[in-house]
Amino acid sequence: MFKVFLVEDEIVVREGIRKNIQWEQxxxxxxxxxxxxxxxxxxxxxxxxxxxxxDIKMPFMDGLALSELVRKELPCTKIVxxxxxxxxxxxxxxxxxxxxxxxxKPVIKEKMVDLLISLQKKMEAExxxxxxxxxxxxxxxxxxxxxxxxxxxxxxxxxxxxxEISETAKSMDIDLNxxxxxxxxxxxxSAEYDGSAPEGYTDALAQLQDRVTNxxxxxxxxxxxxxxxxxxxxxxxxxxxxxxxxxxxxVWGIQALCEAAGxxxxxxxxxxxxxxxxxxxxxxxxxxxRILSYRYLCPEEHILSEDSIQCVQKTRAIAREPNQPEVDxxxxxxxxxxxxxxxxxxxxDQLLRSAGVEGVPLSMFCRYLTxxxxxxxxxxxxxxxxxxxxxxxxxxxxxxxxxxxxxARNYMRQILLHTIRxxxxxxxxxxxxxxxxxIGFIDEHYPEETISLDKVxxxxxxxxxxxxxxxxxxxxxxxxxxxxxxRINEAKRMLRQTDLRSSEIAxxxxxxDSHYFSFVFKKVSGCTPxxxxxxxxx
Numbered sequence: 135m136f137k138v139f140l141v142e143d144e145i146v147v148r149e150g151i152r153k154n155i156q157w158e159q160x161x162x163x164x165x166x167x168x169x170x171x172x173x174x175x176x177x178x179x180x181x182x183x184x185x186x187x188x189d190i191k192m193p194f195m196d197g198l199a200l201s202e203l204v205r206k207e208l209p210c211t212k213i214v215x216x217x218x219x220x221x222x223x224x225x226x227x228x229x230x231x232x233x234x235x236x237x238x239k240p241v242i243k244e245k246m247v248d249l250l251i252s253l254q255k256k257m258e259a260e261x262x263x264x265x266x267x268x269x270x271x272x273x274x275x276x277x278x279x280x281x282x283x284x285x286x287x288x289x290x291x292x293x294x295x296x297x298e299i300s301e302t303a304k305s306m307d308i309d310l311n312x313x314x315x316x317x318x319x320x321x322x323x324s325a326e327y328d329g330s331a332p333e334g335y336t337d338a339l340a341q342l343q344d345r346v347t348n349x350x351x352x353x354x355x356x357x358x359x360x361x362x363x364x365x366x367x368x369x370x371x372x373x374x375x376x377x378x379x380x381x382x383x384x385v386w387g388i389q390a391l392c393e394a395a396g397x398x399x400x401x402x403x404x405x406x407x408x409x410x411x412x413x414x415x416x417x418x419x420x421x422x423x424r425i426l427s428y429r430y431l432c433p434e435e436h437i438l439s440e441d442s443i444q445c446v447q448k449t450r451a452i453a454r455e456p457n458q459p460e461v462d463x464x465x466x467x468x469x470x471x472x473x474x475x476x477x478x479x480x481x482x483d484q485l486l487r488s489a490g491v492e493g494v495p496l497s498m499f500c501r502y503l504t505x506x507x508x509x510x511x512x513x514x515x516x517x518x519x520x521x522x523x524x525x526x527x528x529x530x531x532x533x534x535x536x537x538x539x540x541x542a543r544n545y546m547r548q549i550l551l552h553t554i555r556x557x558x559x560x561x562x563x564x565x566x567x568x569x570x571x572x573i574g575f576i577d578e579h580y581p582e583e584t585i586s587l588d589k590v591x592x593x594x595x596x597x598x599x600x601x602x603x604x605x606x607x608x609x610x611x612x613x614x615x616x617x618x619x620x621r622i623n624e625a626k627r628m629l630r631q632t633d634l635r636s637s638e639i640a641x642x643x644x645x646x647d648s649h650y651f652s653f654v655f656k657k658v659s660g661c662t663p664x665x666x667x668x669x670x671x672x
Contacts (some may be wrong), residue, residue, distance in 0.1 A: 136184035136257055137165040141174040141200065142216070143192040147239070151187070154243055161254040171195030175203060182208055184257060190217040205232060210260075212253055216241055262649065282306065283606070286359035286367060289412070290317070290419035296412050308357060312371035314410050316381050317418045319426045320388050320403045321365045322346070323472060324597065327400070335595045338398040340588060343599045345391050356384055363603050364472055365426070367419070377408045385437060392436070402429040404438040427480040430469040466510035470553050478550045482543055497537035507546045508532045511553040520556050527552075565604055568594045572601065573609075580620045581644045587613045621645070622658045629667040636663045 138157065142148040148167055157164045165181045168174035172194040178186065186204055190197040201213050213232070218239040235249055285302055288294045294302065303310045324339050350358040350368070357369040372380045385403055392401040404426035406418035428435070428443050435442050469481050485503075512526070530552060536542055572594045579585050590613070591601035605613050621643040628639045640651030655663050 135163040136161060136254065137181060138162045138185040138187065139165050139174070139178055139181060139183035140167040141169075141171060141186070141188040141192070141197065142167065143169045143189060145169070147189075147241075151241065151246070155246060155250070157250075160247065160250040161258070162250060171197065171200035174200060178204060179207065183211060185212045185214065185253060187214045187216065190215055201233060210264075212257060214249065214253075282308075283360050286361070286369070290367075290416050292416045299412055309354070310357075310369075310371070310412065312355075313373045314371070314377040314408050315412065315415060315418065316370040316377055316408045317406045317415065317422045318368040318370060318381060318384055318388075318403065319361065319365055319405075319419075319422045320368070321401065321426065321429065321472070322392070322599070323364045323400050325398055325400055327364070327472065335592050335597055336398060338395050339597050339599070340591070342391060342395040342399055343597070344588075346388065349387055349391060355380055360603060362474060363600055369415075374408075374410070381405055381408070389437065400433075402426060402433075402436055402438055404428075423477070424480045427473070427477045428484055430473060430481060431465050431484050433465075433468060463506055463510040463513070466507060467514050469550070470511065470514040470557060473550075473554065475551055475554055478547060478554075481550070482546055485546075486539070486543075500536050500538060500542040501534065503542050504536050504545045504549075505532055507549045511549050515553060515556060518557065518560055520560055565608070568596060569604065569608055572605070576617060577620065580617055580624070581642060583644055583646050585617065585644070617644075618654065618658060622655055625651070625655060625663065626659070626666060629663055639663070 135158065140148060140151060142151065148169070152164060152167060162185065165183050166177055168177055170192045171188070174188070175195070186201070188197040188200055197215055197217070201215065204211055204213065212234045214235045214237065215233050216237045216239060234253065237245065237249070285306065285308075289299055299310065322339065322342065324334060324336050326334065346366075347358070350356050355371045357371070359367045359369065361367045368384055370377065370380050370384060385405065388401075388403055392399060395401075404422050406420075406422035406425075409415060409418045425438050425440065425443070428438050432438065432443060466485075469477075473481060508531075515526075530545075530548055533545070536545055572590050575590055575593050576585070587602060588598045591598040594601070596604075602613060605611075605616070609616060611619070625639050625643045628634060628642065629636075632639075634642070636652065637648035640646075640648040643651075645651035645654070652663055655661075655666070659666060
């Protein structure tokens with residue numbers, strides 16, 4: 135039912151219209167009325183009617199002034215003006231405002247009924263189009279588009295000017311306007327993930343990722359981006375007084391979802407410090423990224439901050455034997471599992487600060503540090519099938535002449551980078567095989583209405599999050615974009631080469647609603663199925 139609101143200062147006319155029309159019979163519910171525009175406006179704002187019927191000549195606020203305000207605040211509301219004045223000037227003004235109809239008094243019941251029938255059909259069609267557009271957008275955004283990831287990457291690396299950021303955000307329908315910003319990073323992975331192969335499918339991880347995605351869908355102040363395979367970024371918007379509370383609320387929300395998922399999931403959260411400008415977001419991101427990289431040294435700390443990190447380091451320093459530096463190979467191996475090349479410098483800094491070198495000869499510590507890194511790398515490469523003896527260049531083998539922190543840092547940088555590159559190369563080999571298998575499955579099963587990213591990921595036994603990121607990166611399209619393109623291309627072939635009806639073709643390519651099929655077809659192809667069949671577009 136569409137809601138209708140009536141504004142008419144003559145009580146006899148108002149009551150006559152209200153009582154003499156069987157509103158529900160024509161698809162409307164009578165939501166209220168008022169004797170003038172001034173009294174009507176707050177009620178209209180509260181009720182938000184689908185149809186406004188208003189007189190022109192009224193005290194306090196006339197119908198044209200009311201219509202102008204309603205058109206600005208509720209652009210989808212249809213407006214019908216009734217008047218006893220046969221003045222073309224009024225009609226001109228009403229037309230300029232986009233008023234649906236201009237009726238002269240006395241309003242004949244039959245004319246009003248004809249108008250309601252016509253409007254109901256038009257409003258239903260428009261509502262259906264809005265619903266289809268919303269459905270199409272939800273499907274296209276169910277998993278983050280590759281373009282959004284690249285956009286966020288350009289924001290936080292300083293690759294765009296503020297004007298370019300604003301223009302791109304507008305084109306992508308992302309609202310970035312706010313007095314203040316903060317960035318939150320969180321990583322999610324299964325407990326068994328070691329980075330050398332695509333992350334395996336688990337129900338727990340798939341369900342958690344769905345819940346996390348749904349958590350952000352209804353929160354316009356929180357904009358979710360994917361940063362890499364295991365890490366997501368949240369751009370938090372708000373005023374200076376509310377940005378911290380929104381950040382804390384976001385942390386609590388993610389924490390609650392992760393804790394409910396159980397011990398099968400490894401998760402960590404880190405935040406930057408709020409900033410007032412878009413141009414300051416790279417520094418905010420850098421801070422959050424640096425703090426998140428402590429997850430390799432403090433894996434037991436799920437919510438990372440400067441305070442929590444210092445507390446862990448003090449506890450370890452107290453427990454450590456005097457004059458005994460400590461670099462845990464397992465912490466280094468943890469970094470090899472999911473660390474990135476961009477995190478290497480921060481990780482080395484953390485490793486040096488946490489090692490505890492008081493009372494230890496500097497040259498001895500440097501040799502100890504490099505040997506620990508070498509053996510951790512060798513053990514990790516062996517564990518993923520890249521035997522160190524076969525893949526280790528002579529210049530990266532341990533050296534006895536390393537004696538200064540700069541020499542140790544440089545050697546560790548090379549060791550970490552070489553190991554990560556070998557890990558990623560091994561992972562890409564398996565990615566290509568899995569991607570080919572996944573695309574083959576999609577190409578075979580695209581006509582099935584139930585096919586989904588989750589189902590395909592489960593078929594090739596990798597996590598939906600990993601599959602979504604991998605698919606976008608390698609194919610250059612999101613899963614939904616690829617699936618939709620596959621369906622529409624087959625529909626085009628069938629439109630040109632068969633005599634099947636459009637509704638039959640819709641069903642054959644995976645759409646159960648022929649109207650929605652026509653909507654998507656036009657959205658993707660720029661023409662309707664019937665226009666395409668006639669050859670209007672190729």
